[in-house]
Amino acid sequence: MIKRWLIIAPVAIALAWVCSFTAQPRIDRIRAPQTLDEALLYLPNEKLLTHFTAGMSSIVADLLWLKCVQYTALHFISDRKFTWLNHMCQTITRLDPYFVSVYRYGGMFLASLDANDDASLRLLHAGMKRNPRAWELPYEAAMVYLLNRRSEPGAQETAAAYLGMAVATGNAPRFVVEVAQGLLNKHNLVDIEKGMWEAMLKSDNELMRDLAERKLLELSARETCRKLNEAVQVFAQRYGRMPQEINELVSGEILVSLPQDPLGGQYFLDADGVVQNTSLLDTEIERHAVALRRAIDEFKAGNGRWPQHLDELVQRGLVAEMPAYPYKDRTWKYDPLTGALE
Amino acid sequence: MRVLAVASNTFREAVRDKVLYVLLFFAGVTILGSKALGWISIGQDIKIVKDISLAAITVFGVLISIFVGTSLIYKEIDKRTLYTILCRPLHRYEFVLGKYLGLSFLLALVTGVMTGVACVYVIVLGGTLDGTFFEAILLIYVELLLITAFAVLLSAVTSPILGALIVFSLFVLCNATNILIDLPQQVKGTGFKQVLETIYYLVPNLSNFDIRAEAANGRAVPAAYILWTILYGAGYTVMLLVLASLAFQDKDV
Numbered sequence: 230m231i232k233r234w235l236i237i238a239p240v241a242i243a244l245a246w247v248c249s250f251t252a253q254p255r256i257d258r259i260r261a262p263q264t265l266d267e268a269l270l271y272l273p274n275e276k277l278l279t280h281f282t283a284g285m286s287s288i289v290a291d292l293l294w295l296k297c298v299q300y301t302a303l304h305f306i307s308d309r310k311f312t313w314l315n316h317m318c319q320t321i322t323r324l325d326p327y328f329v330s331v332y333r334y335g336g337m338f339l340a341s342l343d344a345n346d347d348a349s350l351r352l353l354h355a356g357m358k359r360n361p362r363a364w365e366l367p368y369e370a371a372m373v374y375l376l377n378r379r380s381e382p383g384a385q386e387t388a389a390a391y392l393g394m395a396v397a398t399g400n401a402p403r404f405v406v407e408v409a410q411g412l413l414n415k416h417n418l419v420d421i422e423k424g425m426w427e428a429m430l431k432s433d434n435e436l437m438r439d440l441a442e443r444k445l446l447e448l449s450a451r452e453t454c455r456k457l458n459e460a461v462q463v464f465a466q467r468y469g470r471m472p473q474e475i476n477e478l479v480s481g482e483i484l485v486s487l488p489q490d491p492l493g494g495q496y497f498l499d500a501d502g503v504v505q506n507t508s509l510l511d512t513e514i515e516r517h518a519v520a521l522r523r524a525i526d527e528f529k530a531g532n533g534r535w536p537q538h539l540d541e542l543v544q545r546g547l548v549a550e551m552p553a554y555p556y557k558d559r560t561w562k563y564d565p566l567t568g569a570l571e
Numbered sequence: 572m573r574v575l576a577v578a579s580n581t582f583r584e585a586v587r588d589k590v591l592y593v594l595l596f597f598a599g600v601t602i603l604g605s606k607a608l609g610w611i612s613i614g615q616d617i618k619i620v621k622d623i624s625l626a627a628i629t630v631f632g633v634l635i636s637i638f639v640g641t642s643l644i645y646k647e648i649d650k651r652t653l654y655t656i657l658c659r660p661l662h663r664y665e666f667v668l669g670k671y672l673g674l675s676f677l678l679a680l681v682t683g684v685m686t687g688v689a690c691v692y693v694i695v696l697g698g699t700l701d702g703t704f705f706e707a708i709l710l711i712y713v714e715l716l717l718i719t720a721f722a723v724l725l726s727a728v729t730s731p732i733l734g735a736l737i738v739f740s741l742f743v744l745c746n747a748t749n750i751l752i753d754l755p756q757q758v759k760g761t762g763f764k765q766v767l768e769t770i771y772y773l774v775p776n777l778s779n780f781d782i783r784a785e786a787a788n789g790r791a792v793p794a795a796y797i798l799w800t801i802l803y804g805a806g807y808t809v810m811l812l813v814l815a816s817l818a819f820q821d822k823d824v
Contacts, residue, residue, distance in 0.1 A: 280747040284777060287784040288626045291608070291619045298613060327788035330615050531697060 279323055290325035293317060297331075301338050311343040318352055322359075332356025333365045336373070346377040357394070361440075364401035367394035385412060397444055399516055403552055406516075423448055446491045450506045453488050457496055457504040460484055471502040499557050510555040517552040518570055521561070524548045525568050535568035573661050577669020578676065585639055585677045598631040598685050602692055617698035621787040624689035625707055629783075632682055632715045633742055639677070640722025641734030643670045644819065664816035671723050671812060678715050682708065706797050707786035713804040714780035718742060720811035727819040745777040775807045 282289045297317045304311055318335035322328060332352055340349035350373055356366045371391035374384045392409035395401045401409075423445065430441045457475070460483045464472050468481060475498050478484045490496060494508030521539070524547035528536045531545075539561060542548045554560050562571040585591065605623035609616025644667070647653040656666060686708050690700055718738060725734035751771040758764050779800050782792050 277750075280750040280753070281743075282746070283743045284629065284746040284781045284783075285626055286781070287787055288622045290784070291615070291622050294615065295608060325784045325788070327784055327790050328618075329788070330613060330618075334613055526699075527697075530694070530699070 278320065282324070286324040290321045290328055290331075293321045293324070294328070294331055297321065297335070301342065305342060309342070311338070311345075314338060314343055315345065315348045315352070322352070322355060326359045329356065329360050329363045329365060332360070332363075333369055336366070336369045340369075340373045340377050344377070346373050349373055349377075362398050362400060364395040364398040364405060367391040367398075368401070368405055371395065388412060397440060399519070402520065403517075403550070447509060447512065449491050450494075450509055453490075454496065454504050454506050454509070457488070461498070461502065461504060472498060474498055475504065501557070513555040517555075520548065521552070521570055525570065529568060535565050537565050539563050539570075574665050574669045574672060577656075577661070577666055578672035581643070581670050581673025582676045585674065586680075588639070590638065591635065591677075591681070594631050594634055595681065595684065598627045599688055601627040601631075602685070602689050606692075606696065617693060617696060618787050620693055620696060620698065621689075621704065622783065624685075624692070625704075625711065625783040625786060628682060628685045628689070628708060629711050629714070631685065632678060632711065633718055633739075635678060635681055636674070636715050636719040636722055637735045637738045637742075638731075640674055640719045641726050641738060642731035643674060643723055644726040645729075645731050645734075663820050667723065667727065667816045667819050668812065671720060671815075674719050674723070675716055678719065679712065682712050682715070701789055701791075703782065703786045703790060703792055706792055707782045710780040710782055710797065710800055710804075713801055714777055717775060717777075717804050717808045717811070720808045720815065724811050724815035724818060727815050727822060742777065745775050746781070747778075748774055748776045749778055775803075779803055 278289070279286055297314070300317065301311065301314060314335070318331055318339070321331045321335075325331075332355065336349040336353040336356070339345045339352065343349075350370060353366050353370045353373070356363065357370070360366065368391070371388040374381075374388035374391065378384045378387075389409065389412035392405060392412060396406050396409045427441070427445065430438055430445075457478070460478050461472060464478055464481055464483050467483070472478060472481065475487065475496055479487060487496065490506055490508055492506075492508030494506055494511065496504055496506050499505050521542070524542045525536060527547055528542060528545060536542055536545075539551055543551055551561075563569070602620075602624045605620045606616060608623070609619040644653075647656070657663070686705075693700055721741065722734065722738050725737055729737070748771055751767045754764060754767065758767075782796075784790075785792050
């Protein structure tokens, strides 16, 4: 009895499988496969979708992002029409408001592939509001102005203001800082930058208000440095030599007194005779140090040891290049035994 | 002490259940397979691995809560093993509490194992873990404790299949209670709004326990939020356990 079932059962299973195997291609032929665009037609309203994901909105956002990447790639190599791209990005960011990459790449795709810079900027602005510490979003907004809207009057000034915001997050890489400074200097955009930070002082977010307050003080210190450098030039013309130290601007009767640093530091003349401010340089050191420490930790996590020297971070591609130490007469102090950086 | 004896027995019994290992196996496969989705995500693989890991911990934890929890008391009645327990000097509420605690220990173990697998995997892939990731898991565990309390209540009053269906439906609906206060303009200022708001405060809002997006994106969550949410979960859990004890107290076994 048992032996008979041993024969009948596999035969029954095999026959059943053959039935299913035969049926599947016929089902596929009758029901034509749904294209990605058709599937997107049934994408529910993002507000409703948020409520009915049973707490899985973050993972639904991930899956939709994968669909979005596929959709963009598919249309990029075919008709270059991105009808659903904006809706998908809006839905994903509604499901996961902290998904910075969607704002960033979504904004980039909308601007560069769909030429829809309005939608791109809307998405990036929404991202900046929800993720004020992400440098990538104001940076992409600046790129929209520099690339898509470059022929518009004031595009470079607006781009510079966005780059200033990217730098103000304190996380921006060096190239962004340099581009921002270049543009701000080129257009003498102190007023724009000042206006931007003053507007941010009215933010509901305490962090943004603190940041704006600090940045306005830094702006004031930078402006004072610029004026002191002008005074140095006047000194050089009057006495036919550069001042040895900054107090000579007072003793040489160029200035009545030296200005106070609003950030509590000091103004001084560096080896090249340029007026510097210790608070601004210390801020720059801190910004570079954060990026370097992160790269050092990444190196340790990947290699199980601290880097022997900081150049190893460049060799392994963890930082694009070693930032120069802001004080010209000093260098970074790094301990390869503990990974500590000063 | 008697509660702990019941809890320890429940834990040992549940640990021997093969279904638990099947669920754990699938949870592990889900977590380890998550990398495949990350390949086409433009550098978001670690975020996706974290998201899927947290979702797997939730889903498989909920499945264990529902399937083990809803049959916890019913099985004892069905197999008639309850009589040998209740004839001992043990209050019925102690029995309910012991059963609940046993399952809670099991869930702690299962959550711990899945967390361990997820952490090792994220680190092996070169990612980093911050405090929010563990806070998210803590809140998932508190959510599981609440669901388990509800499953135990239903186990005392109905059959496991019906209980499982009710708990699962409520799990989905209680994650959507925000819709009750996120109302369209037309409803605002009407009596209907008051009714919906009352319902909102009556049923547990499970979306409170969801800080998975913050955890996967490395966003800090205020400590006060975590503490209030734990208190919120504890309140509903105690309420449901009291109801379960009352339901079982008068049950004719």
